[in-house]
Amino acid sequence: MKTSVLLLACVVWCALGLVAASTPTKEHHTGTTTTHEPRNETLGQVHGDGVAVHSEGEGGHGIERYPVAVIDFERVQTPFIIGLWIFLACLGKIGFHMTPKISHVFPESCMLIILGVVIGVLLIYTQAATVSPLTADVFFLYLLPPIILDAGYFMPNRLFFDNLFTILVFAVVGTIWNALTIGITMYAISLTGLFGLDIPMLHMFLFSSLISAVDPVAVLAVFEEIQVEEVLYILVFGESLLNDGVTVVLYHLFEGFSELGEDNIMAVDIASGVASFLTAFVTRLTREVRVIEPIFVFVMSYLAYLNAEIFHLSGILSITFCGITMKNYVEQNISTKSHTTIKYAMKMLASSSETIIFMFLGVSTIQSTHDWNTWFVILTILFCSIYRILGVLIFSVVCNRFRVKKIGFVDKFVMCYGGLRGAVAFALVITINPAHIPLQPMFLTATIAMVYFTVFVQGITIKPLVQLLGVKKSEKRQLTMNERLHERVMDYIMSGFEDVLGKQGHLLLRNKFKRFNNKYLTPFLVRDKNVIEPKLLETYSNIKMHEALEQMHNSYNSPQNIESFSNLLRNAATHPHVQMNNQGEWNLDVAELEYNPTVRDINDAKFHHLLSNDYKPLKKSRGSTYKRHAVKDDDMQTQSDISHHNMYLHTRQFVQNDKKLYKKAKKLGLVAVREEKGASPQHVPTSPLSQGSVGQDLASQGDNGVTKTPQDHRAAFQQNGSAIKLKQDYIARVIQDNPAFVNDDGTPIFPDQQTIMEKRRQSTKGPTMAEMALPWKRYYQDGEPQDPRRLQRALSIVNSEEDGSQPTLAEAVLPWKRPEDEEVCQMPVKQNEFPAWASNKEYVNYYSPSSTFLGKLGRHDSYPNIREIFERRNSSSSIKSRRGSLKEHPMPLRERSASRGSIDVPSTSASGTSTPTTAHDPSVPHLVRQRTSTDCSLLNTTIVEEDRRGDTVIDINPSGTEPEQTRM
């Protein structure tokens, strides 16, 4: 409320500012025209003056200096002021809608008119520049077309043509009725001398014809707000659109005295029809020049409008039909993006024109010359209302004879009441030449009064009345597939029965047209394969999209849904295999065998995949080259589908949700309290893809690069700083003395590492998921320490070294692994040359270190803080890289997993929390090696039992798999 008041105040202030801005221009008027500096003045003087505007600039005599600074307000005055108006109006609109009390009572048009009046008063009061008020040309050529085109283009075709007969009756016959009755009555009254002056009969009819037309702009403005039922809306609005044709005819008829008969509606239709077909034909050819498509739509319809105006036909009718016809064919040709463009551009143009019209109306009220004739005004309003009511009553009876759905009493009432007069009448009355018709000022005043009466009184009261009478409101909803389908079937049934009855109903006509359309017009005009029932498909895809979005919104609430959502999207999308790959890879992943993710982790990972797969193109578009004449569809696709901001929010929410879950887990004692603080957000393996890259990068940097990896920051979190030093030292050392730890066999000798491990162990309180994996690992490890090496070979050295998440752990593993690796075979080394992600094209494109922001960062390694932001992505990358590298051994792994049975459960994504208890094996090997695990959490989940035994290293990762292999 406060803000709205503030805004309104702001509007008033702006209005004052506007006036102030325009006021000086008047005074400077003479000065500005002569921008040339007087000859004598030096440049410096000009500079000093700053503004090179001098009212006494007698620039006639001499060389003109180059003016350094000139204020040339004059030149831009009109557009500038108009721009200010629009700006003001927009501010006013915002303020208006932020004040619920006011906006409930007044329609928007009232507010705009009032604002216009205020500005007009200010302009007059300040004697400011006379911004020419609404002239007929401005109105008809620039302001009106967008509004009508918008209305025509978005007119519900079906409703319109279903009710065409009724609309035509009201528009044509009703308008003529109104014009004649009003004219005759007023003339009769003028004969009695009540007005105190003589009004020639023709003048009277001229006036009555212009006042009788219901105005589309006013009707739109009011009816869009009250949102009555569609049929009612289309009746009133259709009438207001079509009666313009009649009005214009009548107007010219009476105005020109002799200009007869050159206008008929058929000609209008033909002109517009030709134009619109032309548009469709042109848009059919614009596959390559997408950007031009919207232009064609606008220009063609505008040309149709002007065409009609040339011949003094009704441009409104022309552009309406142009819009209606064009829509059908054009929409099938143009791309979705162009369609969106057209939609928004049209709406924007229409609403700004509407705004300007009403403001102009307000301003002209003040500035025009008036001739107030009380009786004339009162009687005009009175008879307009009376004859409107009479007309509606009479014609609705006529129409009801032919209508299936009768016009009820309430409908009639709304139709009477909706007979708003507006800007069209006003513009027409302005065009009257006072020289020919001396009474023009009086007509003008009466028209303005009429407009004000209808817009204010009727516009304000119609809303409560509609509510009072319980007029059916329109409900905006999406048709379900069933409704769409069955309605089509019903149409066919009905037309079939009309055939049986031998009746030429409108359904029959429609179906005939449809057939003709499908057979001849559409193939010619529409680019794509023509479909007989495009609406069915359209509805289907709409529903699909809608559902996908909805699922998206809900997915973070229920983790299970993620799966189905991705499925859903992929059904329509072009990645049919991703899902499969995902699962397959998860299962085959050795790292995964060791990696015992919580449900949350898995969901995060999935969510990430989802995002990276389906919403990736956004990144891509960043890199696309700019083209003046083409916007690649695929560049923008996802943007239109889902606003990226939303995605961001969802991700945020998703993560937060996870935190909550994690807290719950903590309460259950599953996770050590201490670690949770630092680690929980980093647990999330959000982007397996990118990590690999970072890992790579880091690896290439050698020893120095390691020190500032995100993991260290994480460690800082976890260990409150104590561990950082240790780690860094250790890493540096390990990497430097490679040979040293290569020679170590099996036994961990690094004291540093031990301390780290111990610290870790202290921090863990309870058994976690890692535990369950460990038992069997330990169990077999003693027997077969060799085989795991092989597997680890598969994990490239690069990965194992840096591996995104835990370099320190990796090192811990390396010492004893290295020697064996070298001894056993060289194959794995080769593998390193082609990192796992190399084969993944998408990954290379979007996530490879060379192309990602993150990768670039990593290369320089100088922004640890920013890196920290991306930590989550880093932490998970290791999974991906490993997964990729493991593709080599898919079969053995699978067999292994099969043989292992229940113990294997942790490897599958779903197992999660339930497994630890079952898998826990009492017989724990003494020596358990710890390898870099995929996730931070695993690091921290050292096992209590091992603690007891004083084991130094825990190997979480590959060791577990070896025994199986050997067994087989």
Add this chain to the structure above:
Amino acid sequence: MGNKSSLMLQEQDIRDIQAETGFLPSQIERLYSRFTSLDKGDSGTLSREDFLRIPELAINPLGDRIVHAFFKESEDDHVNFRQFVRVLAHFRPIKKAQDNKLNAREEKLRFAFKMYDLDDDERISREELLAVLHMMVGENISDDQLNSIAERTILEADRDGDQMISFEEFCSALERTDVEQKMSIKFLK
């Protein structure tokens, strides 16, 4: 009345029909003249050929189903006037004054439902839906698309999970549709 409906419309018939269907006598007479004009063989009944002779009906994608609807009540392949009128009565606009069961909303819905229900088992299966879709859409939409549309439609309406649409489910799916208006014809007087 049976098959022997008279060539001339008797007063009694008109009254009977009026009572049954709610048509006005003038409407009945008009319908009768249409009936006789369709009846090329002057047999007092209409055969399938008589219907399919109507050019527009022949190319109506659902024309077959519509014609079939007329023959539902007759044992043999002939439709007498009484049956003819009774089928048409489904499409009388609903007026409060003259309530008649034939043109109730439910009857209108049932009629539409019958269009899909090819095997008369009171439920629409996926195959039936597909068949109707094929009639309507023709060859231009791929089978995959039609399939998914049909599946989607069933999924939407299916409440009890039997992968079929029963009449109740059909009605509830069209709850918000203005069936009364959509399935009414203005019969001339």
